[in-house]
Amino acid sequence: MKIVKIIALILVVVFVGIQFMPTERNKSDIVPPTDFMLVNDVPSDIKNKLQISCYDCHSNNTQYPWYNKVQPIAWFLEGHIKEGKAELNFNEWDSLSSRRKASKLRSIIKQIESGEMPMASYTLIHKKATFSEEETQKVVKYMENLKDSL
Numbered sequence: 001m002k003i004v005k006i007i008a009l010i011l012v013v014v015f016v017g018i019q020f021m022p023t024e025r026n027k028s029d030i031v032p033p034t035d036f037m038l039v040n041d042v043p044s045d046i047k048n049k050l051q052i053s054c055y056d057c058h059s060n061n062t063q064y065p066w067y068n069k070v071q072p073i074a075w076f077l078e079g080h081i082k083e084g085k086a087e088l089n090f091n092e093w094d095s096l097s098s099r100r101k102a103s104k105l106r107s108i109i110k111q112i113e114s115g116e117m118p119m120a121s122y123t124l125i126h127k128k129a130t131f132s133e134e135e136t137q138k139v140v141k142y143m144e145n146l147k148d149s150l
Contacts, residue, residue, distance in 0.1 A: 018071040026062040026081050034094035035059075046142050050090070053118045053129040057084030060091045065125065080119070098150045105147040109140050 031038065037047055056062045062081055068074050088104055096104065111117040112131060123130045131139070 015071075021071060023068075023071075023074040023078050025064070026060060026078070026085070027064070028060040028091075031061075032091050034092055036090040036093035039094040040146060043142065046139055049131070049135055049139060052126075053131065055090060056126075057081050057118075057122070058088045058090050060085075060089065080121075102147050102150050105143050105150075109143050109147075112136055112139055112143075 033039075036042070036050075042050070057080055064077075068077055088108070093101070108117075113136065115131075118126075118129045118131075
């Protein structure tokens with residue numbers, strides 16, 4: 001029983017200790033002129049859906065939930081955000097070539113249609129981020145039209 005108490009105490013000390021380790025914050029109040037929403041004529045309903053469902057991981061301005069202050073959850077979230085931005089950063093949209101934009105649009109369409117995005121781990125907590133069938137059709141149609149206009 002004594003060993004269990006020692007292990008429990010060590011775990012508590014480690015858990016408390018890691019709370020003081022900082023994480024990088026993906027937060028910017030500046031919307032750059034290269035942002036997807038600024039350079040494209042995005043209808044308001046699609047704009048809102050993309051901001052709710054995509055921008056937390058695919059822009060420079062994440063709206064962090066309360067639980068992001070708890071380690072190791074913050075590290076987990078930051079890893080997802082870095083991966084998401086490396087794949088697609090909507091804030092840097094207009095810095096992409098037309099060919100790259102078309103490729104990204106094809107990927108967006110595929111991932112929304114297949115339900116890969118937004119990630120299940122994200123929609124588990126962010127229910128409004130889930131795409132309804134109607135929202136999927138609207139966003140996909142918009143993205144296809146945008147791709148065809150490049």
